[in-house]
Amino acid sequence: MKHTLTLLTAMLLAPLAVLSQDSTTEKQPDLLGIVTRFADAMIDHSRTNLPNARLPLFPIVLTRDTYKVPAAGARSLVTARVPAEFRNIANPQHDQNIYQVLYALTTLTGNPRYAVEADRVLGYFLKNCQEPRHGFYCWGEHLGWDLFENAPGGFPADKHDHAIHEFYRPWVFWEKSFGLAPDNCLRFARALWRNQINHREPLSFSRHAVITRDNSSGRGTEFPRHGGMYIATWAAAYRRTKDPEMLQAVEALVGFYESRRHPQTGIIPHYTGVEYDRTGKGVQNVYTPSNVALAVELHDAATAMPDPLKPRMLALARSIDDSILAIQHDPGPGGKGFVMFCRPENLEPAEYWNKLEDLKQGKPPRRIPYSGGWRSGYIIQYPHTWIMPALTARHQQTGDARMKKLILACADNYVVSEPDLQPDPRSGVADIEAGMIGNVILALNAAFKISGDPKYLARAEWFCGWAVRRFWPDANPLPRASVREDIYSAPSRSDTLVLGLLQTWALRHGREKEIVLIATDRS
Numbered sequence: 001m002k003h004t005l006t007l008l009t010a011m012l013l014a015p016l017a018v019l020s021q022d023s024t025t026e027k028q029p030d031l032l033g034i035v036t037r038f039a040d041a042m043i044d045h046s047r048t049n050l051p052n053a054r055l056p057l058f059p060i061v062l063t064r065d066t067y068k069v070p071a072a073g074a075r076s077l078v079t080a081r082v083p084a085e086f087r088n089i090a091n092p093q094h095d096q097n098i099y100q101v102l103y104a105l106t107t108l109t110g111n112p113r114y115a116v117e118a119d120r121v122l123g124y125f126l127k128n129c130q131e132p133r134h135g136f137y138c139w140g141e142h143l144g145w146d147l148f149e150n151a152p153g154g155f156p157a158d159k160h161d162h163a164i165h166e167f168y169r170p171w172v173f174w175e176k177s178f179g180l181a182p183d184n185c186l187r188f189a190r191a192l193w194r195n196q197i198n199h200r201e202p203l204s205f206s207r208h209a210v211i212t213r214d215n216s217s218g219r220g221t222e223f224p225r226h227g228g229m230y231i232a233t234w235a236a237a238y239r240r241t242k243d244p245e246m247l248q249a250v251e252a253l254v255g256f257y258e259s260r261r262h263p264q265t266g267i268i269p270h271y272t273g274v275e276y277d278r279t280g281k282g283v284q285n286v287y288t289p290s291n292v293a294l295a296v297e298l299h300d301a302a303t304a305m306p307d308p309l310k311p312r313m314l315a316l317a318r319s320i321d322d323s324i325l326a327i328q329h330d331p332g333p334g335g336k337g338f339v340m341f342c343r344p345e346n347l348e349p350a351e352y353w354n355k356l357e358d359l360k361q362g363k364p365p366r367r368i369p370y371s372g373g374w375r376s377g378y379i380i381q382y383p384h385t386w387i388m389p390a391l392t393a394r395h396q397q398t399g400d401a402r403m404k405k406l407i408l409a410c411a412d413n414y415v416v417s418e419p420d421l422q423p424d425p426r427s428g429v430a431d432i433e434a435g436m437i438g439n440v441i442l443a444l445n446a447a448f449k450i451s452g453d454p455k456y457l458a459r460a461e462w463f464c465g466w467a468v469r470r471f472w473p474d475a476n477p478l479p480r481a482s483v484r485e486d487i488y489s490a491p492s493r494s495d496t497l498v499l500g501l502l503q504t505w506a507l508r509h510g511r512e513k514e515i516v517l518i519a520t521d522r523s
Helices: 002-022 031-044 075-079 084-088 096-109 113-128 174-180 182-196 224-241 244-260 288-302 309-325 356-360 384-398 401-415 434-451 454-471 494-508
Strands: 144-146 151-153
Touching: 031 096, 031 113, 031 454, 031 494, 075 084, 084 144, 096 113, 096 494, 113 174, 113 182, 174 182, 174 224, 182 224, 182 244, 224 244, 224 288, 244 288, 244 309, 288 309, 288 384, 309 401, 384 401, 384 434, 401 434, 401 454, 434 454, 434 494, 454 494
Parallel strands: none
Antiparallel strands: 144 151
């Protein structure tokens, strides 16, 4: 078996070695052309095989040659931890970067059709794809809009308790959304406050809300990044409507996170439940990307808030910065990586088991303290890029020199390293997802933007060329889900890769300041 695995690894790595040797002589691909062909295909062909031709929503999984929803088999969905029914849905949170690309293409090309189509798709979803009981939008991590049933979907028909509302990404289109469907968006914002939050004292929530229940809110998993996305939603609603209930919602959750700061370090633990350290003791942990994501949302939302709430939100965000930057991160070349999980009382990197029986059975920890590797996944080591979208967004808000140092160190790592197709130690799978490479490109672009050093943009272009050869190996305009999986799949964050290609082109041609492209994978 060992010899077989070694042979398999050699076979997988051989093409990569050839690519690395040839990369210096490869002609730089037409990045704008690739992105434009992708956008044209999504507009012209992605919905041609749906039973209801009038539904304008984009499917999240498609065959690359025939534009059909696959009848079976989509490994990317297994990686994303969703059931087979997810093949049949549309989900704007999974497609969010497509809309960013469409709006940007209209600016860059002068062709209005891209922005018009983005408005049409988003407008339809916002007006027509809310579940009737509470008003939750059918989007996010576990829920979508079924393109075959024209109803909430993404979960087994006989398991309504699996109809879960959970944000997947921060929604960067709230201003646009309230312009397209103001009443619907306000209804959703109220549902998020009334039914995602558990109002029994002390206030709590679960990132999961079961939309089929009257009492849909849970307790005990108040992840900071999710709370930040709720605050952003309510702040957008308050900015537009001045609804006092939305102000109440923001203030309540800000107070909750103020109270959650650890008295010794000021950092916010991941949630009120416990996980287990190596001794079997139930303890709290800190998931650092989630803290940074909360700070980003607090800063932006504060602009819509009156005094004295606004300065409280900004102060909370700054306290998160100070606690995160007090941790001994080491993401540069040869370093240990970003600290992803640590102890709240001393900020020391720590591993955790989420189930005591896993620890007793000798299973590896679910939470690995340092970032590393080239796979994006839920129960594997997170790559260095996992924290970068939030960190770069926070640096853009603050200009903090300590953050700049970390961003450049992480980018320096990718300047000297190449994609590694070694099998994952847990799953045994040797693969790299589209979104992983997309976030590497965005990280390098961020380093170029804040430093002006051309080596970062040149390296971003190198990764763009690598990605084009791997994810567009033929004439089909949709990218592969991963190096090994030949379907188009939004859960593999293919939209992030497309966004990265477009931003790189715009930076090289001096047009990046004309458009808005936000790295949304704040995990």
